[in-house]
Amino acid sequence: MDKIIIRGGKSLSGVIPISGAKNAALPIMAASILTDQTLALSNVPHLADITTMANLLRPMGVEIGVGARVNDPHGGHVLELTAREISDTTAPYDLVRKMRASVFVLGPLLARCREAKVSLPGGCAIGARPVDLHCHGLEQMGAEIDLDGGYINAKAPGGLHGAKIVFPKVSVGATENLMMAATLAKGETQLINAAAEPEVVDLANCLNAMGADVEGAGTNIITIHGKPSLHGASYRIIPDRIETGTYAIAVAVTGGRVELIGARLDHISSLAETLGRAGVDVTETSEGLMISRMNGHIKGVDIMTEPFPGFPTDLQAQAMSLMTVAEGAAMITETIFENRFMHVPELARMGANITVHHGSALVRGVDRLRGAPVMATDLRASVSLVVAALAAEGETTISRVYHLDRGYERLEEKLAACGADIKRARESD
């Protein structure tokens, strides 16, 4: 197992290319099930979660080839997925438990094959994370769903039909799963109180490139007119807004000036506003975004996570690391997931002053953090420790970094190129 060793206190300056969005690529890879033709995806990040999705799709009959990188100077990968025939409609427990996003195959399998058997994801580090909204929506579209032996057994012998589905709470994954299922259902489907995240819009754009009829993605009402079949397409994945936000916060905490190539301001407007109030400049450039804090302290700013366009839960841990060294205090409230403060005890080991009460954390800024051995607990919590370590005095060792490899491509390389003292070593070293 690898660990990451960081000697903090260096300001960052230079350029960081932003990779393709993991959370857009995962459902879009699952969308390849919807057609027997080739879906060619560019700007796919090279990450453990992408490999897990490929490992899930291959035994189902999806052929996956790695294509040439054409006109892609920032190193995104091209994946060609062809589901000529689906030979197996099961998503087994050992893959689903590794990655919750495996549940994205449920809607496409049911739409194309009229049956699917997908393991229930079970608990995960950041809370219960049920899939009831996915299942209820598919039932409204005519599926019969039975939970047995830890599996969702779904059948739609007569095919799926359109329905008006009102989500009782906003869910990115349920919106995406049902949107994919509806593209091949008979008639019109309306998703009301749908998620408006950029990854939902990216999926809708890809589905439309495949011949689907999806309208309204990016708003809270999405309308899909089902088609008898979809066709192949070439599609480029959007840049990763969470990677963008993570590096923006890293520059904010260390000070310095870094251009994030490919980053989009409209995808991180809420973070940009928070950073602005904290004393960090975020400006658009011809190639992306410039993040700079040349002098002055970070000011404490309250943050509440919300569905898009609100502050993303996937940046909450990193923002908390920033606020640990702010002038004054910041109240950070998590409204999307219960139990998403696992980074707090690790940050405390580095000298942070944080008090958690239910879904809120009161962060009182300290003068400086000090390096310490800490442990990664989930993807975003582990990168928040990297952010904290970049600012801390002395050396921090972060163990269990396999969490980081699920979501951050070439993290050490990108940060080292901007002057960070960061390296990877074997756990036993």
Ligand code: UD1
């Ligand atoms: C996606 C993202 C994840 C992000 C999250 C919220 C992917 C692969 N993952 O996760 O990184 O943190 O959006 O922006 O895109 N819920 C239910 N029942 C359901 C589904 C969800 O109660 O059937 C609840 C969840 O427990 C949570 C809330 O709804 O409290 C939002 O979850 P959701 O938006 O579905 O998150 P994911 O799609 O799993």
